[in-house]
Amino acid sequence: MADSTVSHDKLARRGLLFILSSPSGAGKTTISRMLLDADEEIRLSVSVTTRPPRPGEIDGVHYYFVGDAEFDSMVEEDDFYEWAPVFGYRYGTPKGRIRGALKEGQDFLFDIDWQGTQQLYQKDQQDVVRVFILPPSIAELERRLRSRGTDADEIIAARMERARAEISHWDAYDYVVINENVDACFAKVREILDAERMKRQRQTGLIPFVRELMS
Numbered sequence: 001m002a003d004s005t006v007s008h009d010k011l012a013r014r015g016l017l018f019i020l021s022s023p024s025g026a027g028k029t030t031i032s033r034m035l036l037d038a039d040e041e042i043r044l045s046v047s048v049t050t051r052p053p054r055p056g057e058i059d060g061v062h063y064y065f066v067g068d069a070e071f072d073s074m075v076e077e078d079d080f081y082e083w084a085p086v087f088g089y090r091y092g093t094p095k096g097r098i099r100g101a102l103k104e105g106q107d108f109l110f111d112i113d114w115q116g117t118q119q120l121y122q123k124d125q126q127d128v129v130r131v132f133i134l135p136p137s138i139a140e141l142e143r144r145l146r147s148r149g150t151d152a153d154e155i156i157a158a159r160m161e162r163a164r165a166e167i168s169h170w171d172a173y174d175y176v177v178i179n180e181n182v183d184a185c186f187a188k189v190r191e192i193l194d195a196e197r198m199k200r201q202r203q204t205g206l207i208p209f210v211r212e213l214m215s
């Protein structure tokens with residue numbers, strides 16, 4: 001007989017690597033922050049970048065901001081899970097202790113581009129969940145980049161220039177969500193996360209539970 005003291009909502013499970021990508025300005029940082037506020041079980045994988053901080057960005061919270069020499073030495077020391085050049089700067093995912101924490105059921109959120117997504121997926125297909133966010137239109141994408149008020153005109157132009165190339169990678173993702181209304185987009189992203197957590201393969205606690213049920 002199954003042990004009635006086992007909580008069915010809290011069966012052990014393996015964590016996942018939840019990736020949000022999009023062309024710049026489509027809203028993945030906005031959705032990431034909403035997710036981190038709403039969900040205590042997921043933690044942001046804080047990237048390392050050579051890009052200078054934007055107003056309001058905090059070192060160690062939004063990114064680890066480093067110089068070129070420090071980034072070079074991290075590459076040499078094999079400190080990155082993946083790294084890629086984006087918009088003239090370098091961005092990388094530090095290894096930290098992701099693998100051990102995954103086993104303990106910790107989920108990680110990644111706000112990374114398509115190149116980093118490919119590299120992470122090649123390293124760990126079973127744990128990666130890939131979500132691509134699309135803007136409702138190219139004109140709205142540009143409006144959002146301008147309304148954010150963080151980038152000079154030439155940076156916005158460079159990001160718009162690359163938008164179509166980035167969108168062309170949409171079919172390398174497991175899920176694609178259009179971010180027209182931010183609350184509706186967030187709700188869909190949460191549904192994806194919830195469903196992925198319930199996948200049989202991730203629910204390591206099911207095996208002893210089912211054995212118990214069948215005994």
Ligand SMILES: Nc1ncnc2c1ncn2[C@@H]1O[C@H](COP(=O)(O)OP(=O)(O)OP(=O)(O)O)[C@@H](O)[C@H]1O
Nearest residue numbers: 024025026027028029030144147148179180181182
């Ligand atoms: N659904 C939405 N409707 C209107 N504005 C939005 C929506 N989603 C996000 N925004 C706004 O668009 C701007 C860009 O969003 P955000 O910074 O999240 O994009 P991003 O994809 O993370 O860009 P980057 O890759 O450059 O960091 C922000 O000012 C944000 O508040």
Ligand SMILES: Nc1nc2c(ncn2[C@@H]2O[C@H](COP(=O)(O)O)[C@@H](O)[C@H]2O)c(=O)[nH]1
Nearest residue numbers: 047083084086091092093111112113115116
């Ligand atoms: N491959 C990686 N891409 C990353 C990482 N961290 C962020 N990014 C991507 O860079 C662009 C630009 O970001 P921004 O903050 O300067 O607007 C965006 O597409 C991010 O998703 C990383 O560690 N690896």
